[in-house]
Amino acid sequence: MSLSGTAAQAADPAPAVSKVADTQLDSQALYFVSYNGLVNNNAFQKNGLLTYQGYQYATWYTADRSAVVARRALGATNWQTVKLPHKLRYNDSHNVISMGISRLDGRLHLTMDSHSDGFFDVKSAPGLLDNPSERAWTAGEFGGVQTTLDGLGLTSQFTYPQFVATPEGRLQLSYRVAVSGNGRNALAEYDGTKWTALGEWTSSTGTYTSEHGSSTARNMYLHGIDYSGDGRLHAFFTWREQNGAVMRDGGGITNHDTGYVYSTDRGRTWRNNDGTVVGTTGGSDKVAVNDPGLIADPIDPDHSLMNQESQATDSANRPHALISYVPGRFGQCTTDYVNDRTANGRAFHIRKDLTTGAWKKTEIPVPLNSSQRTKLVLDTYDNAYAIFPFGRIAGASKASGYTDWKILYDGDGLGAFGEVVIDETRLKQDNVLSIMYQRKSSGTTPSPIRVADFALPR
DSSP states (O other): OOOTTSOOOOOOOOOOOEEEEEEEEEEEEOOOOBTTBOTTOOTTOBOSEEEETTEEEEEEEBTTSEEEEEEEETTOSOOEEEEEEEEOOSSOTTOOEEEEEETTTTEEEEEEOOSSBOOEEEEBOTTTTTSGGGSOOOGGGBOOOBSSBTTBOOOSSEEEEEEEEOTTSOEEEEEEEEETTEEEEEEEEEOSSOEEEEEEOBOOOSOEEOSSOEESOEEEEESOOEEOTTSOEEEEEEEEESOGGGSSSTTSOOEEEEEEEEESSTTSEEEOTTSOEEEETTSSOOBOTTOTTOEEEOOOTTSOOOSSOEEEEOTTOOEEEEEEEOOGGGOSOOSOHHHHHHHHOEEEEEEEOTTTOOEEEEEEOSOOOSSSOOEEEEOTTOOEEEEOGGGOEEEEOTTTTSOOOEEEEOOTTTOBOSOOEEOHHHHHHHSEEEEEEEBOOSTTOOEEEEEEEEEOOO
16 A cells, blocks of 8 residues: 555565675685584684675685684675684584674674683784774784683683674673583673673573483573664574483484573573563573573474574564474484484574564475575565575565575585575675685595675665
8 A cells, every 4th residue: 555646665575696796715725524514614603704894804714724814895806814823723613713893992803713612812903994995904903812801711611602793882702601411601791991701691400301301401502692673682592401311312412492582681681582581691590491481483302403503683673583403294203313304304484473473483395405504684675585505595575474485596506515604794784695605525625615695685
């Protein structure tokens, strides 16, 4: 319906992608397969690729194991590269590099090379990112390697650094304390001058019982941690139990349920779907497996549910998530996590119903053909895109209620190994989807790492 005397408003465009560029970061990037993934292209990196003030930044490990950070002006084909004074210690794909930007002082922060042990941190000189065209991209613009955050020690068992900027420009660091199956999520915050440990906000204790058995320890794996336009901090998650007794078969994985919490006070307290506070960061009451109102989509541990998949928020600040598992039509118990997910895994889109506020779920009718993760992004019109392993892209329109999923790009020509890294910040800026991917190799033979750019509807 249009107002009298005005032209009818055209319908929003359907989801579409058009590949507009594909540039090379490194012809000889470090390559080894660990936990079925690559250390340079794990989908849970936040961020391996980002954009700020007209420049895009990327980070990876090159063939000699050195950490590298590069930049380019948007639209440029050549990247400027700086080798940082740190080399990857182990062939462990968890030991990713994550970047964050402190808008308050124009610094780039990088945290890297950790899996349940100490971490390594490097930061740029102040102001480097504020006027990038006027600053040389040299090693001299970066400080030395630290094993603390400017003297702030966090934990001796550190994993999964993820940077997120608050609406005011403070930089927060999300990370896991301790180990898989028995760990807690925590936050630290940088105010442009110093880091402060806000503390842990999830609990590893409590009893979870399936039809097969019980577990008394676990950790919460985040699908992401993101601020929406209204300043709310969103986190979808799945639980992983320590005790395999909760599974019918030991070949599966103990992940269960998709949960959701949010914070309205910059991560100091956490609320369930009903708005009830269920945890306080740094306090005695933390988000725990037995808290009410956490589950957005229930699923037992027998379906090889993936951890650390993906989430996004739309223009109305509603949360969306993408999860994947082996649906029950393929059997009620997986017995080989990798093989069963590769053969029968499917991705699902979860989001809030536009009218009732209830959770809705739609299966994306695209076989995973992989055990690995899929990324979710939303365009200017709130159309949804799933970026599958190997760089395949599917889309669904908001107008359809996200029911018309179809393949938009089949990944042909990329030669990507599996998971990809996306630039969430550029997408919000100019509706271009940048994907960092590494070409498949064998053994430990280095291979090219590249960035492909796809224009989305304007």
